[in-house]
Amino acid sequence: MRYLHPMIPEYDWLYARTRAGRQRGPQGARALLDRLGAPDARFSSIRVVGTNGKGSSCAMLEAGLLACGARVGRFTSPHLQRYEERIRVDGQELDPARTAAFIAWAQAQAPNAAFFDLTLALAAQVFAEDGVQVAVMEAGVGGVSDATQALHNVTAVALTNVALDHVATLGPTLRDIALDKARAARPGVPLLTTATGEALEVVRDVAAEVGALLYTPDTHPALFALPHPPRLAGAHQQANAALAAATLRTLGYPQGVEAALQATYPARLESFEVGGKTVLLDGAHNPHATRALAASVPHADVLLFGNLARKDTAATLVPLLAAAPVRVFTAPGNLATPPADLAAQYGGEAVSDPAQALARALALTPPGGTLLVAGSLYLAGTVRDSLTAR
Structure with missing residues (x-):
């Protein structure tokens, strides 16, 4: 894992939290969040899950929400150049001094916590302290088995697509992976997806089982319609943009679609x-x-x-x-x-x-x-x- 903080040796400790064989799932993250006073209950979250396209979709959602005047947090992973890219408020990366202060707290209060759980907890704490209204939260790996499953006050789940990746963690088949991601769904909460084929069949079944409100390009074509292609290059970005647009419209931010389509994201063509x-x-x-x-x-x-x-x-x-x-x-x-x-x-x-x-x-x-x-x-x-x- 890469980082550029030569003057803050505590980052070595934080990155070392990835090296132990830690149990997957939301339990560790929930324990950390509760220890911090459940900061995730003080803002609404849009969870973004899927195999690919999560970062691009998050960038478009962030841009659209900001254009609507909301105070917006964004949590993504991994970072490209700086750890603080992972946590943004109103488009600004986290101040490294706040990272250092959190690491000091974690070393004393949660020395055995996992890296991703710690980073998620830091993001939630920052978002609560900074008065974020809505946070765009990217899952790490999977859906129901991911740490972001611990979040309270989730108002939408956006599932980009499902393909064979992380098979050792999520299961050997596409159906296994789709089940884990789809089970991020919550009762009565919009579940929006541009998944296709077998994965979409799994998503439909899970949505019916859970009682999630399912939105797809087939069921709600107007929600997913785009006035023009997104600024991000590549035909695959059309689906990510459609998912972001549908999520914004579903949550009452239709005026943010144009700004979403103008979003950029590094290292995506x-x-x-x-x-x-x-x-x-x-x-x-x-x-x-x-x-x-x-x-x-x-x-x-x-x-x-x-x-x-x-x-x-x-x-x-x-x-x-x-x-x-x-x-x-x-x-x-x-x-x-x-x-x-x-x-x-x-x-x-x-x-x-x-x-x-x-x-x-x-x-x-x-x-x-x-x-x-x-x-x-x-x-x-x-x-x-x-x-x-x-």
Whole structure:
């Protein structure tokens, strides 16, 4: 996990909370929230769950709510460059001093709590203290088994899509994963989704069982209709935008749809110009995401790719191979799939250090050409550090 806080060694303690074999589920988060006086009861929450597109949907929801004059919190993960990206109030990242103060409290009061639970609790505390009215809360992994299931006062659940990812955690089949995500639904609360196929069938069944109010493009086409495509690039963003628009309209913020469509989000087909060359940076890190990326970028001159070994690296990489004839493979962290193995199997060069890999990939990109970077949000963050420092 990456962070840029060399002057605050307490961050080492916080990140170490991810390394123990901690029990999944909302119980730990609920205990932390109750210890803090249940700050999550002092604002309403929109939970955003799904396999891909959660961050983009959260960005669009935040923009739409802000345009309506609401005081808005946003909780997302992971971060790309700074831990404080995860917690925003009215579009502003959290002050690191508040993070440090919370870490000091947690070291004394909750030394065995998990990283994600701690970060969620910090977000809720900040939102309550800052008078947030509505918070956009991105789930980490799953739905009913995720820490965000602990939140009180959830006024809508937005489910983007369901695909095979985190199979070791959520189950081996698409149906297992869909069940976990769909069971984020709550009685009498709107459940909005752009899921399709088998996943949508599961969502329908769960909504009926729970008594959630189900909204889909088929049942409520006007809610999901868009006046024009979103600013975020890629055909896959149409569904994320439709979900955000439907959620805003359902909750009484229809005037925020236009602002939602103008939202941006880093490392989602983000474009940089470097020495007359185009770098397209995307955090796609599973097969569902890279298939969508390949459909949006059918050709690039060079691919810079790195993936975590716990992912299905082969299935994630294959959709991108046809897009770029020249490839550079790198390692986004200690737990990456060895780049030398990928270079040997798929053809290309292996450069373990991401910064050096970026330099090599740029050198291989012809003048006026395009470099596509994908495979990991951790890689996207490292590359973005380099690109924004130029």
